Amino acid sequence: MAQASYKQFCPVAMASEVLCTRWTLILVRELVAGTTRFNDLRRGVPKMSPALLSTWLKELELSGVVERRPLHTEKGVFEYHLTAAGKDLLPVIEAVGKWGQKWVESSLSLRNLDPSLLMWDMRRNLNPTPLPPHRTVVQFLYSDLPSSKSHWWLVIEPEGEVDLCWADPGFEIDLYVTTDLRTMTAIWMGVSTLASARDSVELLGATDIVSTMQTWLGLSPFAKHKKLVA
Template identity: 70%
Template sequence: MTQASYGQFCPVAMAAEVLCTRWTMLVVRELVSGSTRFNDLRRGVPRMSRTLLSRRLKELEHAGIVERRPVPGEHGVQEYRLTSAGEDLYPVVEAFGLWGQKWVQSDVSLQKLDPSLLMWDMRRNLDPSPLPSKRLVVQFRYTDLAPANRSWWLVVQPSGDVDLCRTDPGFEIDLYVETDLRTMTAVWMGLATVATARRNMSLDGDPEIVRTMQSWLGLSPFAAQPKLVP
């Protein structure tokens, strides 16, 4: 699908023609974050339709930012990989994120809550190194959500891989986290810490896992950037 042109030779205008269509930068964010399969990309943009995601990936492929590759050992399965041009977008995505963390007001950010995206980001950013080298299960229960979206499980494997489950995986729970979605999102964004959020959070489980939660919890890669607006 051909996008309307700005009609300017400026490199900013030409880059904007490729990258500034709706959802495109969020798809690039997911690719930069390491997602390569279509379904994983969808989990990072849960409100984007499959049809539109497919269209944006084709546009990025046409622009030379993404290429499709067959997955070895999986007949008919393809994954999306960044080209050299796509890899050059790492600092662009980082600059977008840092600007948003610094200059977008906290209340504006916390009006846009999404448990699917929050849990998916927590899964891929979780740091297993402070945790015991065994399978661990953390159950999150968001008290302000409807029953269908209330409970989520992170399963940390001894290898360090982390799985996100929407249904009970059937393992013993090492830590129960009960809170509201806004509180957990604020912690993830670096707007609060586990310690400062404890008045709105119930933690029940292994005391050592509770004690180190701030260090292993998968925070936003921009959480360390201080806000410059309230």
């Protein structure tokens, strides 16, 4: 899968041979964010097939960026961890993300809508601190998507653990959020806010959860690098 060599001694060229291939930086982004399990990595890169993901993980392992570790509590299960070289890519990923957030037109980014990635990103960046000290369940309904992709649930436990569900978890719903995918993505990216998008977002549920939603929902880690647009 590795691309042809640039045949240059320059460190930028040498690094590009490892990093500037399709999917590589996106996969490293997931690893930098702390994802270690194969199935969780798939959630962060939902457009990759299992076979393709496995191939790229092997490529990163051969490049010395990733190491595979057996999970002793589950036979035959492995975790993927960044090596020292991989951890050194954190500022690289941050710099690329900041540049993209600052210089790539929002309208172009918002063409690439993906409910799976959006919900997974919200799940791992959610701040449970403002929420009540009991299990909180938030159901998202994207009115513009087919029924197979329109319903999502975030289940936030008192200890701070957050689960993302594709099927009804069977718990009482504390907040219903009805909107369209583009609006929710714009809010998450920091292009818009809940306040400015209220005509496109219907919130039904506990008052304290509704009033603190922008706080517990948070924003994309790169949102602060673009000016808010009402």
